[in-house]
Amino acid sequence: MIRIDLHVHTNFSGDATISPKFIVNQLYSHLFIKGIAITDHDTLEGYNHVRKLAATYEDILIIPGIEVSTRWGHINILGVEEKPGDWLTIDGVVDFARERGGVIVIPHPYRGSGIGERMSNIPADAIEVFNPHSTYEQNKMAEKLARAKNLPGVAGSDAHDPNEMWTAYTEVEAEPSVEAVLNAIRRGLTKAKSARQP
Ligand SMILES: [Zn+2]
C-alpha cells in the first residue's frame, strides 16, 4: 500500500506558490505519504521539474497529472505527460485521456470550478471525495456521487501553498509504480483520507 496526495499544484500553476524542489524535499522527508500527483492547471511544466528533481531520490513516487480547465469545470487526468489542446469540450478531454491511457478523476465536483451535475455524462474513473478546500457539505455530496455512480473515491490536498500540503491523501493498494497505482485506482483499490482526522 502506498499513500499518495493525488492533487497538488506547483508554482507553474500561476495561482500557486509551491516550488518543485520544495515538493520533492517535503515528500522525501514525509513520514508516511510517499507519492504525489502533480496536477497543475493546464500545464505539465511543474511536473517535468518535479520528475527531474525526484529522479535522484529513492522511495518516492511522482505521478504525472494535469488539471484541465474546461468551460464547464475542472477535470483531472492522471498518468499522461502531455497537455490537451485549448478549448476542448468535455468529450474532447475524455477522448484525450482515453487515447493515452490516463485515469480521469473528477475533482471537487460541487465547488465553483467543479463539473457538478455534468459529471453524469463523463465516463470518469474516480471522484475526488475529499478536498480540504471544499466545504463539509460539498465533500459529502461528492462522496454520495461516487457511491451513486459506483466509482472509486480519492483524495488530495489541492495544495496551492506550502502550508496546505499533505492535508489529504489516498491510500492505494498497489506497488509504488505509476502503472500499478493507475490500475489500482481504476479497480477501486483506494481509500480517501483526511490528514486532519486521526
Ligand atoms: Zn480545481
Ligand SMILES: [Zn+2]
Ligand atoms: Zn486543483
